[in-house]
Amino acid sequence: MARIEEVVKSLPALFKPEKAKGWNRVILLDLQGEEPSKWTLTINDGACAVSEGQASEPKLTISGNSEYICQMFTGETPPMKLVNAKLLRMKGPMMDAIAFSGLWNIPKKA
Amino acid sequence: MNYSEFHDHKWARNVELALGYWKRGEYEKLYRGDQVAERDYFPGLRVMGAYWASVEHEMPLRLSTFLRGAGHPDWLDGQSLSGDPEVARKATEYFGRFLADMAELAGRMGEGVGPLVARLSAASIGMPDDWASTMSGLQRRGEAAVAAGDFPRGLLDEWLAICLRSVADYNRYLVAGATAAAAVLKRDGPVALRAAVDATSEDFMWDVSRAFFATALPKAGFEDIGDLMELGLRGMYADQYFHSEPEVQDGEATLRTSVLENCELAGVYAAVEAWEGLPPRSLGYAFCRYCEAHGLATMMITMPPMVSPGYRLLRSLGLHGEPCRFELRTSPADDMPRILAVQERVFGAAD
Secondary structure (H helix, E strand, O other): OOHHHHHHHOHHHHEOHHHHOOOOEEEEEEEEOOOOEEEEEEEEOOEEEEEEOOOOOOOEEEEEEHHHHHHHHOOOOOHHHHHHOOOEEEEOOHHHHHHHHHHEOOOOOO | OOOOHHHHOHHHHHHHHHHHHHHOOOHHHHHHOEEEEOOEEEOHHHHHHHHHHHHHHHHHHHHHHHHHHOOOHHHOEOOEOOOOHHHHHHHHHHHHHHHHHHHHHHHHHOOOHHHHHHOOOOOOOOOOOOHHHHHHHHHHHHHHHHHHOOOOHHHHHHHHHHHHHHHHHHHHHHHHHHHHHHHHHHHHOHHHHHHHHHHHHHHHHHHHHHHHHHHHHHHOOOOOHHHHHHHHHHHHHHOOOEEEOOOEEEOOEEEEEEEEOOOHHHHHHHHHHHHOOOOOOOOOHHHHHHHHHHHHHHHHHHOOOOEEEEEEEEEOHHHHOOOEEEEEEEEEOOOHHHHHHHHHHHHOOOO
């Protein structure tokens, strides 16, 4: 399995439903770099589902290289560091972009 | 100088830096910014233009908010204080002194800046309706010029002109606010001045956040969260010298203190206090409290939901005559309710 697929498909297990109360969103990962691909995250009623491709009109689009998404969700690089360095771009409502990083149990690297 | 060069005219230092980068052909630094000293950063034309446009939205709001709290909303008529002729006359005179400072500094710089400042007058500095399209056009041409390695002097002058117009307009309302605060203090007394601010600071906190985050910054092309964070980190260097102290742990909480060494507001209010024969810092509450409210709202908007932010002003130029010290305290939390509340208050209900 490709690395990005493995990471993205692990997101429902990392998802913290208690952080997403009242926060239902469709989020598109529009990725370039080592593994160009598109993934749709659907957060609805406290559940997170992942599908490959662009399923519907996203509220928030996260774009950048696939390796940075891998770094973010494996805890290798803090999300805000990637965003501040503009290695990942977030297009959509500002508060959705702020909220996004708080929805996941991202492993902490020692 | 009528006003403090250190507090009120950092714009001039940035114009000088911009001219230097342009003359040396350092167009990337000119456009995107550069670290110039341990505690100073040149924000670059892109960030500086957006910063000045956004704070230009803030000053009329501060003025109208304060006058509403003081029970004198009728003093403000459009862009002037013509509802009270004495306050209006003084505000015009004091703003004229600011423009005289700008002309003196431009003359000192040479390098063709004089004509850009000479065209500024109270009649010409209002924010044009098409400011956002002008800025996005300059951003397109700026990006192209950096990519091509050829940044025409005319393009630099256009960038400087929009910044200088914003600097002047921002200070027009700032001077008007200081003059109005002095009138309230003299006529209605210090208790009334304090009450005017206390009655309106929470409204201001959300109104200014809407003006910045929902209106000015998106129009200025700053919507991506990385761009906004860059503006937050670098934009203030357009008019301030500031630094952050090392983080301190307090149990589970993390404390971060930002030290603002100069303050454009403190400089203007101090000058007006002196010209009005008022004691130093007697007008401080009229602006420091609004700054604290503005800062708290910004932290509530920009801090991620895994922390809960607290924010307070510990010391200030306006109240204590010392560099401003703002303390941000973040504690681990499940603060998604804050995100949802801020979303609704600043941006409207999310669908």
